[in-house]
Amino acid sequence: MDYEIIINKNNKLSEKYLTEVIMPSxxxxxxxxxxxxxxxxxxxxxxxxxxxxxxxxxWYKLKECILKKDIVFDICSGFLxxxxxxxxxxxxxxxxxxxxTLKRICLPEYSEHHTGLALDCDFFKDSEWGGIxxxxxxxxxxxxxxLHEFGFILRYPKGKEDITEMQYEPWHIxxxxxxxxxxxxxxxxxxxxxxxNKESNLTK
Numbered sequence: 191m192d193y194e195i196i197i198n199k200n201n202k203l204s205e206k207y208l209t210e211v212i213m214p215s216x217x218x219x220x221x222x223x224x225x226x227x228x229x230x231x232x233x234x235x236x237x238x239x240x241x242x243x244x245x246x247x248x249w250y251k252l253k254e255c256i257l258k259k260d261i262v263f264d265i266c267s268g269f270l271x272x273x274x275x276x277x278x279x280x281x282x283x284x285x286x287x288x289x290x291t292l293k294r295i296c297l298p299e300y301s302e303h304h305t306g307l308a309l310d311c312d313f314f315k316d317s318e319w320g321g322i323x324x325x326x327x328x329x330x331x332x333x334x335x336x337l338h339e340f341g342f343i344l345r346y347p348k349g350k351e352d353i354t355e356m357q358y359e360p361w362h363i364x365x366x367x368x369x370x371x372x373x374x375x376x377x378x379x380x381x382x383x384x385x386x387n388k389e390s391n392l393t394k
Contacts, residue, residue, distance in 0.1 A: 191215055191242060193367045196385050197302040199355050208272075208304060216240040216269055216306050219249065223264035223312065223319060232270060233277040240269040242306035245365040249309065252340040261329050262314035266361065270303040293357040307365045308345060322361045330360055338375035341368045350380045 191211060197203050219239045229237045241249060249265065256263040270278065275298040283291045295301075302308040313329055315321030322330050325348070334344050345364040346356040366374070366381070374384060 191244070191307075193244075193307065193365065194370060194381075194385075195302075195305060195307070196381055197300060197305060198382065199296060199300055202299040203302075203304045205272075205299075212242065212269075212304065212306050215242045217243050217246050219246055219265055219268060221265050223266065225266055228267055231278055231281040232267065232274045234267075234270075234274060239265055239267060239309075240306060241309060242269075242365070245307050245309075248341045248365055252336065252342060255336060255340070256313075256333060259332065261333070263333070264312060264314075266310040266312050267303070268309045269306040270301065272298040272304065275299075275301045275303060293351075294359075296356075302345070302364060309363060310359075310361045311363060312361055325358075325360045334360070337363055338368070338371040341365050341371045343371050343374050343381065345381065347378075347380060350382075353380050353382050 217240065219241050221239055225237075225239070228234075253263055253265075275296070279291065279295045279297060282295045286294075311322060311333075312319050313321040313333070315327065315329065321327065322333065325331065325334075337343060342363045342365055344360070345362045346354050346359040348358040351357060364381070365371075370384070373379075374381065379387075
């Protein structure tokens with residue numbers, strides 16, 4: 191598994207890599223959050239969440255750490271097939287229109303949810319889920335500051351929208367491994383910037 195792989199609006203995932211590398215690596219994830227609405231939007235009829243095996247191990251450790259800080263924390267979604275991403279895209283488009291959809295949702299084959307390395311997470315606050323949808327609370331900041339210790343990054347950070355071509359998403363995290371996660375966190379870099387710098391160094 192290439193934990194540095196970049197899938198975005200300009201880099202699509204090949205079906206061969208999906209079927210030969212990603213699919214065999216997926217394992218089912220335990221969760222308690224009611225994700226029924228999300229499952230319906232994604233046409234996830236199985237109502238299960240999958241992550242790549244090493245990502246899953248890191249996720250459980252991150253979750254355990256945050257739970258110990260008295261934050262009710264859980265997963266909303268993980269791996270999505272091409273068909274599920276199409277359903278997610280169309281569902282969002284119907285409810286929000288094209289302009290916002292282009293900022294928030296990737297087309298099938300261009301979403302890193304296909305890799306099993308990306309997941310959406312949330313915490314319970316003020317008697318409801320959706321706490322992480324705002325970064326104007328101490329819990330969200332605490333979670334974001336902990337991510338790199340477990341190999342995760344905030345995939346679409348605030349202030350990097352022109353680079354990631356995605357709107358800020360405080361709930362969307364991505365596993366890249368501890369070394370790269372720490373490097374990106376300490377240098378305040380997006381994954382796109384890391385790859386651009388890497389390519390630039392190779393051509394020097």
